[in-house]
Amino acid sequence: MSAVLQLKNVHRSYAGVPALAGIDATLPNDAYVSLLGPSGSGKTTLLRVIAGFEPADGGQILFAGRRIDGVPPHQRGIGFVFQNFALFPHLSVRQNIAFGLESRVVDPVTDVKIVAGRVRDMIALVGLAGLEDRAITQISGGQKQRVALARTLVTEPSMVLLDEPLGALDANLRTRMRGELRKIRERCGVTFLHVTGSETEALAMGDTVLVLDRGRIAQSADAGTLYSRPASPDVARFLNCFNIFSGELADDAFVSPVGRLALGDARQPSAKPAYAIRYDRVSIRPKDAAPAGDEVRIEGSFVASEYSGAAINSFFALDDGRVFEVETHLSHAAPENYEERGRYALVWKKEDSLVFA
Structure with missing residues (x-):
């Protein structure tokens, strides 16, 4: 063209x-x-x-x-x-x-x-x-x-x-x-x-x-x-659809304030190391649910949900104080009710993550 x-x-x-x-x-x-x-x-x-x-x-x-x-x-x-x-x-x-x-x-x-x-x-x-x-x-x-x-x-x-x-x-x-x-x-x-x-x-x-x-x-x-595939952590932030963790690469994991996060294959060159997972790639499970071998799991306390018509955005407080967001499309499942301040497992496939390094 x-x-x-x-x-x-x-x-x-x-x-x-x-x-x-x-x-x-x-x-x-x-x-x-x-x-x-x-x-x-x-x-x-x-x-x-x-x-x-x-x-x-x-x-x-x-x-x-x-x-x-x-x-x-x-x-x-x-x-x-x-x-x-x-x-x-x-x-x-x-x-x-x-x-x-x-x-x-x-x-x-x-x-x-x-x-x-x-x-x-x-x-x-x-x-x-x-x-x-x-x-x-x-x-x-x-x-x-x-x-x-x-x-x-x-x-x-x-x-x-x-x-x-x-x-x-x-x-x-x-x-x-x-x-x-x-x-x-x-x-x-x-x-x-x-x-x-x-x-x-x-x-x-x-x-x-x-x-x-x-x-x-x-x-x-x-x-x-x-x-x-945003080109940098800053671009990912502009898009307002990624949870982004700072930290550094160490062997086969990304070391972040919330623990070691398993890596997928998606990498983007960046001056600032970061780990990103899109809101709609995360599932919310009971606290005692064990992840599969290809999954990453962290924990958070439920804060609130926001209904936007086609989706619900749920917000969780992580142990380092940050807010973690999960987007659930209502075409996929009926909305769940979560216990206020209840602890939940937040799980995603490691291949859905994007690492800037």
Whole structure:
């Protein structure tokens, strides 16, 4: 698959403090790419540098094969959808979308019929038919999101940047809009780069997920690889689905504050040794249950359970004071009731563990 965007050693600092510390990444053409990272990792800065709203201090940005660092935003061919939508409240849905065509600096469209036809096609594409003459103040958050996207897409950009586009929506609408955005992108055939701080959103949306950590790309992978094989302990923490132990390798085990943990074959090179087991790979058993030969067992005291619809997350206090989390999918078994402060065995297959060393 050909690349639409290449970032080569891109830097950006504020008052001497690096926000982007040497970004190297390649974004494929005709793809949905998620950019995931915690607050302060440089996500929005990277988006603004790609768009041209802020200059890079160093490095190269290549778009469709040509360098664009130093090129004004309106000449880059890249669309931008803001988190707060940035719509004009005094204009109708139709007028907001048309604004992108009529008011652009390069080749504004002045033929009323051409504008009307392009806007009509875009309204159909994003599912806003029947709302053309509504005021922005009379439509829902999800509909505003579509108007903002349509206003960008009507200019036919080769790539669209979305800065936390679902952050202003309620939880149910966010879930619905994930599927809508993917469908719209597929119909347009352009690359979307979607910034989010939500690991669930990033994994659900992205054909490729980039993880940004302290101004650098910590991992670039498809969602399945990222979820099962994070490249570092820090990436595993961002995903919020792993129990992670510090410690060190010793012969055939990982020595941790809760004891010696048997090793599987999954290893990731890392400067910091760590042992990780995903929440949904752990089973909860009575305290006196003996593990099988291929299993790892520790003990913990039950603290609480949290119901999330399709799953229950149970929390246990380990002997070193840390909280250990277990995710049980309700499609696998009926929910269990655990005794408060009761002791239980927490068991997993050693081959399900991931060791960073």
